Amino acid sequence: MTLQESDTTQVGQARVWLTPWQTWGLILIVPYIIVFALFVIYPVGYGFWIARHPHTYIDLIDDPIFARTAVNTLIFLVVGVNLKMAIAMLLSGFFIQTRTWIKWLSVLFILPWAVPSIPTILSVRFMLNPEWGIINTLIFRLSGEDGPNWLNDPTIALSMSIAVHIWKSLPFWTLILIAGRLAIPADLYEAASVDGATNMQKFKFVTWPSLRTLYFTSTILSMIWTLGDFNSVYLLTGGQPADQTHVLATLGIRYLRLDQVDMSMAAIVVALPFVLPLVWFMMKRLAK
Amino acid sequence: MMPPSLRTATTEAKLLLIGIPVAIWTLLPIYHMVLFAISPKDSAFSGNLWPAHPTLHNFAVVFAQEHYYLRDFWQQLFNSLVVAIATGALTLLIATGAAFAISRLKVMGGRMVMNLALCTYFIPAAFLAVPMYRTMGLYGLLNSKWALILAMVTIATPYSIWVLKQSSDNLPVELDEAAIMDGASPMQLFRLVYIPLMAPALVAVGTYALLLAWNEYLYAFLLLSKDTAVTLPVGLGNFLAADDSPWELLMTTGLIYALPPAAIYYAFKRYMVSGLTAGAVKN
Numbered sequence: 001m002t003l004q005e006s007d008t009t010q011v012g013q014a015r016v017w018l019t020p021w022q023t024w025g026l027i028l029i030v031p032y033i034i035v036f037a038l039f040v041i042y043p044v045g046y047g048f049w050i051a052r053h054p055h056t057y058i059d060l061i062d063d064p065i066f067a068r069t070a071v072n073t074l075i076f077l078v079v080g081v082n083l084k085m086a087i088a089m090l091l092s093g094f095f096i097q098t099r100t101w102i103k104w105l106s107v108l109f110i111l112p113w114a115v116p117s118i119p120t121i122l123s124v125r126f127m128l129n130p131e132w133g134i135i136n137t138l139i140f141r142l143s144g145e146d147g148p149n150w151l152n153d154p155t156i157a158l159s160m161s162i163a164v165h166i167w168k169s170l171p172f173w174t175l176i177l178i179a180g181r182l183a184i185p186a187d188l189y190e191a192a193s194v195d196g197a198t199n200m201q202k203f204k205f206v207t208w209p210s211l212r213t214l215y216f217t218s219t220i221l222s223m224i225w226t227l228g229d230f231n232s233v234y235l236l237t238g239g240q241p242a243d244q245t246h247v248l249a250t251l252g253i254r255y256l257r258l259d260q261v262d263m264s265m266a267a268i269v270v271a272l273p274f275v276l277p278l279v280w281f282m283m284k285r286l287a288k
Numbered sequence: 289m290m291p292p293s294l295r296t297a298t299t300e301a302k303l304l305l306i307g308i309p310v311a312i313w314t315l316l317p318i319y320h321m322v323l324f325a326i327s328p329k330d331s332a333f334s335g336n337l338w339p340a341h342p343t344l345h346n347f348a349v350v351f352a353q354e355h356y357y358l359r360d361f362w363q364q365l366f367n368s369l370v371v372a373i374a375t376g377a378l379t380l381l382i383a384t385g386a387a388f389a390i391s392r393l394k395v396m397g398g399r400m401v402m403n404l405a406l407c408t409y410f411i412p413a414a415f416l417a418v419p420m421y422r423t424m425g426l427y428g429l430l431n432s433k434w435a436l437i438l439a440m441v442t443i444a445t446p447y448s449i450w451v452l453k454q455s456s457d458n459l460p461v462e463l464d465e466a467a468i469m470d471g472a473s474p475m476q477l478f479r480l481v482y483i484p485l486m487a488p489a490l491v492a493v494g495t496y497a498l499l500l501a502w503n504e505y506l507y508a509f510l511l512l513s514k515d516t517a518v519t520l521p522v523g524l525g526n527f528l529a530a531d532d533s534p535w536e537l538l539m540t541t542g543l544i545y546a547l548p549p550a551a552i553y554y555a556f557k558r559y560m561v562s563g564l565t566a567g568a569v570k571n
Binding site: 020021022024025026027028029031032033035036038039040042043044046047050090091094097099101102105107108109110111112113114115116117118119120122123124126127134167171221224225227228229230231234235238248249250252253256261264265268271275278279282283286 | 303306307310311313314315316317318320321324381382383385386388389390393394395396398401403404405406407408410411412413414415416417418419420421422423426427438439441442445449450473474475478502503505506510521524525527528535538539541542543545546549550553554557
């Protein structure tokens with residue numbers, strides 16, 4: 001009897017509690033909802049509305065620069081991101097070695113991630129200047145011949161943009177994979193050593209199975225972010241020569257400059273069928 | 289002492305074979321920037337790996353704003369600072385509240401808000417840039433620092449809420465229960481229990497938002513256009529307008545601009561790395 005009574009009072013108390021807690025919850029979450037509505041929902045809706053005319057998409061498909069941009073973006077994602085992740089995988093194995101000099105190197109290695117990208121990309125741009133840049137000056141001094149015209153050749157220029165992108169974001173992904181490797185129990189490796197496994201076998205049967213999920217998640221996330229990498233292309237090549245090195249992120253700004261906002265939005269809408277599955281995949285992974 | 293065996297020597301050689309190229313690759317663009325910054329104008333292009341007469345003259349020129357491209361240097365540096373600090377503070381305020389409401393108060397619809405925020409986090413920022421530019425125009429905010437601050441807060445909050453919610457979920461429920469037993473109100477719980485326990489995550493998130501805003505180029509150059517209104521990275525980008533721009537001054541300004549975030553990054557590295565990697569490794 002007394003037990004029941006105390007039960008009901010607790011329920012009653014809980015109900016009284018519910019109100020201020022939910023009220024405060026709402027008060028605290030509303031600022032974000034306002035930001036979200038004003039600066040995400042509204043712009044996104046507005047963007048779709050601008051890109052609503054079918055003829056915009058016909059113009060877009062007919063634009064040779066768009067076709068070239070689509071190819072460049074794919075190369076950037078498929079070649080650039082996978083190359084970066086493979087190197088990050090290798091370097092994460094290198095940086096977990098216990099040596100004093102490797103520890104110091106790992107501190108330096110973070111620099112590209114820690115410094116803002118604008119000055120360093122401009123620094124690379126100057127290094128690659130065909131006449132005065134330090135690279136061609138050195139090539140001329142060592143071989144007596146003129147170096148390549150780096151940023152005036154679409155293929156080299158795009159490759160250099162990818163290189164700059166890798167330079168900037170490699171430390172971050174290496175850190176992620178280092179954390180992943182350090183989370184693997186050491187006795188797995190000891191057991192493998194006892195069984196006489198070679199380094200390759202250890203990687204194949206211990207490291208890779210443990211890191212596989214993290215590696216694929218990182219690759220997908222990196223692809224999504226790389227789509228938004230504006231600086232590596234814009235500040236290095238500016239889409240030049242002849243608008244041959246644009247990626248989707250810079251093409252939107254080019255159309256905006258030409259006062260073709262509808263094209264700019266349409267280019268992004270066209271990319272959505274490819275982007276949304278990746279986003280959906282990441283949501284499934286992280287929203288637990 | 290035993291001479292190292294052939295096997296250890298090979299291992300060390302292999303490590304060096306990776307380590308040396310990694311060091312060169314990492315440092316080259318930064319070294320090149322430093323080299324230009326300390327070179328006199330006429331020797332900057334000589335292709336030497338170290339200037340014959342290193343000088344700090346370039347820094348004096350930048351600080352005194354003695355060049356056409358540098359006439360608003362201090363103003364732009366100040367703009368960058370204001371935008372970064374305001375973004376950091378606003379993001380902390382909004383994200384902490386939201387994470388507390390979702391994770392501890394279990395506010396209704398909290399899960400949905402978290403999912404929407406995550407979704408925003410995965411939209412590449414450059415995709416949102418053009419519609420954001422038009423929207424800011426409609427709100428009449430273009431050329432105001434608020435446009436950039438609010439845009440950066442929009443970009444920084446989703447990840448911040450997610451990180452804070454993750455660390456907040458790890459706090460034991462018993463804490464809340466004990467506080468409720470003692471008759472604490474939600475705000476007392478927030479102030480006296482939640483904030484102190486979340487301090488490391490808050491430092492990580494605040495630093496993240498601050499650096500994001502300081503480093504931003506695309507939104508800054510879209511949303512701000514007056515020379516006295518833009519942030520320093522846009523000022524740097526403007527150097528490219530002419531073919532004969534003074535590279536040594538651009539690199540000097542770039543170095544000055546790059547130092548504070550690098551220093552902050554290294555100072556808070558412990559928090560940054562654990563905060564950033566915790567979520568990723570969880571899977």
